[in-house]
Structures are given as structure tokens and as C-alpha cells.
Amino acid sequence: MSSKSLIIIGGGPGGYAAALDAARRKLRVTLIDQQDIGGACLNRGCIPSKFFLSKSKRLADALHLADAGIQVRLEHIRLGPLIEQKNNLLSTLRQRMEQALKSASVERLTGQARFLSAHRVEIHASEKPPQQLEADAILLATGSTPLIPKTFPKSPVLFNSDSIFSLDRLPSHLVVLGGGYIGCELACAFQGLGSKVTLIEKEPRLLATQPEFEAAGAILQRAFEKRGMTVWTRTELKAVTPIDDQHLRLQCSNGETFEANALLLALGRAPNLGSLDIEKAGLALEKGRLIVNASMQTSVPSIYAIGDLVSPLPLAHVASREGEVAVAHLTGEKRSITYPDIPRCIYTWPEAASVGLTEEQAKQAGLNVRVDRYHWAASSKAMLEQETEGFWMILSDAATHKILGGLIVGPHATELIHLLALSLRAGLTARAVVDTVFAHPTLAEGFQEAMARSLTTRSITPGGRG
Structure with a gap:
């Protein structure tokens, strides 16, 4: 039985997974968090946002029943019961x-x-004297907080992705600044619930900082605009002026000046390190971040760091795996994490999900890659669900047909992406997928259809579309 002790600072997905794994390995584990268990993901991020997205999607689906002659009567939306249900869900999960x-x-x-x-x-808690603890190793999993530039004025209607769920009413006009995955998801959720939404992004396309979603940005923008959302790319917010406690005047670089009663800043997140006094542990930052090796170990051998503090993929499921990698190393086992093989998901509607190599990454690796698409417009299941926007896009080796990665944009993409993730892990080829019997009608058939295209004898030019 191991006598090693471990202190974990941060009770989000990464710290939680690491604590359970370390306990299974018979380590003595202390988990410290200054807030509720679950971190930002459970309490202020992943789960609340997906809750609102789920409700808005259900509402949209119900309203679309009118196309089939089924009339749904909508009186009004009360935010209070939604917030109460969300809070009850979070309480149960905690x-x-x-x-x-x-x-x-x-x-x-x-x-x-x-x-x-x-x-x-040393642990400082309210109404308690400081408590000191010592351990063989310490794991940092303190996550991140939303970036709020100091240039923005203080206002009760200025929100970030942590505070937006404290609203007591639906804003009649919500402006979302930032077209990354957080901004897109929250814009989608509130527009679906009935708010007028203006989404502003300074880059040429939505999801601009995520190259794996390059082909998804235009489809999401088109879908958002079709549903009545205003989307401005290549646009900056030049000035924000509070009018009163409920209204703001905004001036944009595209010449537009208008009023709104809620502004959501979705401008990225910064690591939570400031209160840790890391210099006393001998830790130093490089370009504002901690540096770790493949085992999540910092420059101080007894200290590990995971999640938003260090990860190239600041996602909950990535932090969980990184926590397990760190605990394994602490107990003498070598584990690793291959970041490209981890699904990246965006829960808008249409959804988008990616895994594996991008076309550019495959080329840089010296691979002769071909890209095959299957559009949802050809899928009977997508047609009957009236969700035909988007496609499967699968990358494979042109010679061996081994699957290298892919992007799905469309219905249930965040679930279907795991077919691709498993294929990557198993080293499957297009032939293995084509020879598998898929039930009909299903959305999963799109995977097989795309792989059937991969087996055609058409010549593929570098960077072309098969």
C-alpha cells in the first residue's frame, strides 16, 4: 500500500478526476477548493450553458412543428423557473x-x-484560523476566469460567461462580444429563448482561433443569421457608454451605433494563479503560464499542473485526463495524452465537433491526405429531423485509407464525433467502416457514406476534396 500523500488545489473536472484516481491508487488525498465542488464547468460554464442550449433547442423544435400542422402556443418565457431548474440540476450533480x-x-x-x-x-477559510498541510506532491487544478479588459465601464448589464447565468430576466437585446465557442454557444442559447442577439467578432470568421473549425464558421454564421441573429465579423467594439442601469450605447467599427440592455464579454479566459504565491514553491511563469512536461509535472518535481493552467486544449474532459496522467506519474506509471485525438465540441445548433488531424497538420506530417465529405442534405434521417445544415468531413491517408481525423457539422455532431475518435484509437481504415452494417435510417450512416467515397478511384490532388 502506498504511503504517498497528495494535495489537490481545485475541485473542477480535473481536480475531481485526479482525486478519485489517486484514491483508487491508495494515495492519501486532500482536495481543496474555495468554492463549490465542480469548478467553473459545473457551476458557471459547461453545464449551465448546455442546459440553456438544450432548452432553447427544444423550444425551436416545438415551434417547427407548425410546419407539420401541429400548432404550439407560446405565451411567454419566464426565466425564473429555468434558473430554478438549472440550480436544482447543479445541486444534484454537486x-x-x-x-x-x-x-x-x-x-x-x-x-x-x-x-x-x-x-x-496554508489554507485560509472564513471564520477559521489558517491551516497548514504538507504532502509528498501537490497538483494544481485551479482553472481559469473570464478576461474582462479594464477599458470596459462598470455596469449592472455588463456580463461575462461566469455571471450571465445570474440574470433574472431575458434581455430584449443581448450583444455578445467574441465569436469563439463560448460566445457562439451563449449567443445561440439566448437567441433561441427569444432575445434579440447581436454577435460581434473582430476576425474574418467565427471560431477563428480554432483552425480545426475553419469549415464550420461560415455554416454556423449562416444558420445564426437564418434564425434572425445579427452577426458582424471583421468588426470591433469601439466604445461602450452606460445610459442607465439597464441600457448601454455601443459604437462599432463598422459604423453602427445602437443601444442594448445586456453586453456579454466572451473574450477568452486567464489562468487562476494570482492567489497561490507560486514563487514560494519555486515556480516561475513563462509568458504568463506554467510549463509542464508530458506527465504534467512542473519544473518543481513535487508539483503538477493540469487543465486551463497549462493545457493547449482548455476543456473539462481534457483536464480530467491530464489529472489521471499526473497521478499515474506520481505512482510510478507512465501515461500520456495525445491532444489531437481528443474530441473538441461546440454545442450550438447546428453542432460542430472535430477530432484528429486537420488537413494542414496532415500535410505538415508528410502525409498524402484526401478529404471526403457527406452532406446532411442527402441523409434521410437528417431530412426527417429537418436538420440538413452541415456535413461529415473525413481525412484519410490517400494510399492506405487509414482515418486521420475529421469534422462534423450538423445534428448531434458532439455525440457522433466519438465514432471518429474510436476509429482513430483503433487505427481503422475506410474499408473497416464500409464493411460495418449501419442501421437505417440513422445519422451515423453519414460516416459510412463518407468512407465509401474515400474508396473511390478518383484521383486526388493535394489539398483537394474527394
């Missing part, structure tokens, strides 16, 4: 996480942790 930690004999402490040395921390 209780389950706390129970899992308790069952695993993980010690839970609430407070703000600061380093005293590479093995010792």
Missing part, C-alpha cells in the same frame, strides 16, 4: 460528486490555498 469523494475517503477542505514551500500549503 451532491453526487461530494458523495463520490466521501466514498473514496478523499478529505475535502474549503478555503483559499497558498504555497509556503514546494510541499506545504
Whole structure:
């Protein structure tokens, strides 16, 4: 039985997964968080946003029944019951996480942790004297917070992705600044619930910082605009002036000046490091970030860091795997994480999801790549669900037909992407997929259809579309 002890600072997805894995490996584990278990993902990010997206999508689906002669009467939307249901869901999930930690004999402490040395921390909790703890290793999983430039004025109707869910009413006009995945998801959710939404992005396309979604940006913008959203790309917000406690005047670089009663800043996130006193542990930052090796170990051997603090993919499921990699290394086992093989998902509607190599990455690796598409417009299941926007786009080796990666834009893309993820892990070829019997009618058939195209004998020019 191992006698090693581990302190984990941060109770989000990464810290939680690491705590349970370490407990299974018989480490003595203390998990410290200054807020509720679950971190930003559960309490202010992933789960609340997907809750609102789910409700807005259900509403849109119900209203579309009118096309089939089924009339749905919508009086009005009350945000209060939605917030209450969301809060009840979060409470249930937190209780389950706390129970899992308790069952695993993980010690839970609430407070703000600061380093005293590479093995010792001090915990400050309200109405309690400071408590010092020492351990063989310390894992940092403190996550990140939304960026709010100091140039923006203070206003009760200025929100970020953490605070937007504290609204007590639906804004009649919500402006979302930032067309990354957070901005797109929240714009989609509030527009679906009935708010007028203006989405502003300074780059030429939505999702501009994620090259794997290059082909998805235009489709999302087209879908958003079709539903009545205003989307401005190549546009900057030049001035924000509070009119009163409920209204703002906004001036944009495209010449537009208008009023809105809510502004959501979706401008990225910054690592939570400021309160940790990392210099006392001998840690230093490079370009504002901690540097780790493949085992998530920092320059101080007893300290590990995961998630938004260090990850090239700041996603909840990535942090969870990184936590397991760090714990494995601490117990003498070598594990690794291959970032391209992890699904990246965007929960707008239409959804978008990607995994594996992009076409550019495959070319840089010296691969002769071909790209095959299957459009949802040809899918009977997508047609009957009235969700025909988007496509499957699959990359494969032109010679061996081995699957290298892909992008799905359209219905249930965030679920279907795991067919591709499993194919990558198993090293499947297009032939293996084509020889598998897929049920009909299903959305998954699109994978098989795209792979059937990969087996055609048409010549493929470099960078061409098969």
C-alpha cells in the first residue's frame, strides 16, 4: 500500500478526476477548493450553458412543428423557473460528486490555498484560523476566469460567461462580444429563448482561433443569421457608454451605433494563479503560464499542473485526463495524452465537433491526405429531423485509407464525433467502416457514406476534396 500523500488545489473536472484516481491508487488525498465542488464547468460554464442550449433547442423544435400542422402556443418565457431548474440540476450533480469523494475517503477542505514551500500549503477559510498541510506532491487544478479588459465601464448589464447565468430576466437585446465557442454557444442559447442577439467578432470568421473549425464558421454564421441573429465579423467594439442601469450605447467599427440592455464579454479566459504565491514553491511563469512536461509535472518535481493552467486544449474532459496522467506519474506509471485525438465540441445548433488531424497538420506530417465529405442534405434521417445544415468531413491517408481525423457539422455532431475518435484509437481504415452494417435510417450512416467515397478511384490532388 502506498504511503504517498497528495494535495489537490481545485475541485473542477480535473481536480475531481485526479482525486478519485489517486484514491483508487491508495494515495492519501486532500482536495481543496474555495468554492463549490465542480469548478467553473459545473457551476458557471459547461453545464449551465448546455442546459440553456438544450432548452432553447427544444423550444425551436416545438415551434417547427407548425410546419407539420401541429400548432404550439407560446405565451411567454419566464426565466425564473429555468434558473430554478438549472440550480436544482447543479445541486444534484454537486451532491453526487461530494458523495463520490466521501466514498473514496478523499478529505475535502474549503478555503483559499497558498504555497509556503514546494510541499506545504496554508489554507485560509472564513471564520477559521489558517491551516497548514504538507504532502509528498501537490497538483494544481485551479482553472481559469473570464478576461474582462479594464477599458470596459462598470455596469449592472455588463456580463461575462461566469455571471450571465445570474440574470433574472431575458434581455430584449443581448450583444455578445467574441465569436469563439463560448460566445457562439451563449449567443445561440439566448437567441433561441427569444432575445434579440447581436454577435460581434473582430476576425474574418467565427471560431477563428480554432483552425480545426475553419469549415464550420461560415455554416454556423449562416444558420445564426437564418434564425434572425445579427452577426458582424471583421468588426470591433469601439466604445461602450452606460445610459442607465439597464441600457448601454455601443459604437462599432463598422459604423453602427445602437443601444442594448445586456453586453456579454466572451473574450477568452486567464489562468487562476494570482492567489497561490507560486514563487514560494519555486515556480516561475513563462509568458504568463506554467510549463509542464508530458506527465504534467512542473519544473518543481513535487508539483503538477493540469487543465486551463497549462493545457493547449482548455476543456473539462481534457483536464480530467491530464489529472489521471499526473497521478499515474506520481505512482510510478507512465501515461500520456495525445491532444489531437481528443474530441473538441461546440454545442450550438447546428453542432460542430472535430477530432484528429486537420488537413494542414496532415500535410505538415508528410502525409498524402484526401478529404471526403457527406452532406446532411442527402441523409434521410437528417431530412426527417429537418436538420440538413452541415456535413461529415473525413481525412484519410490517400494510399492506405487509414482515418486521420475529421469534422462534423450538423445534428448531434458532439455525440457522433466519438465514432471518429474510436476509429482513430483503433487505427481503422475506410474499408473497416464500409464493411460495418449501419442501421437505417440513422445519422451515423453519414460516416459510412463518407468512407465509401474515400474508396473511390478518383484521383486526388493535394489539398483537394474527394
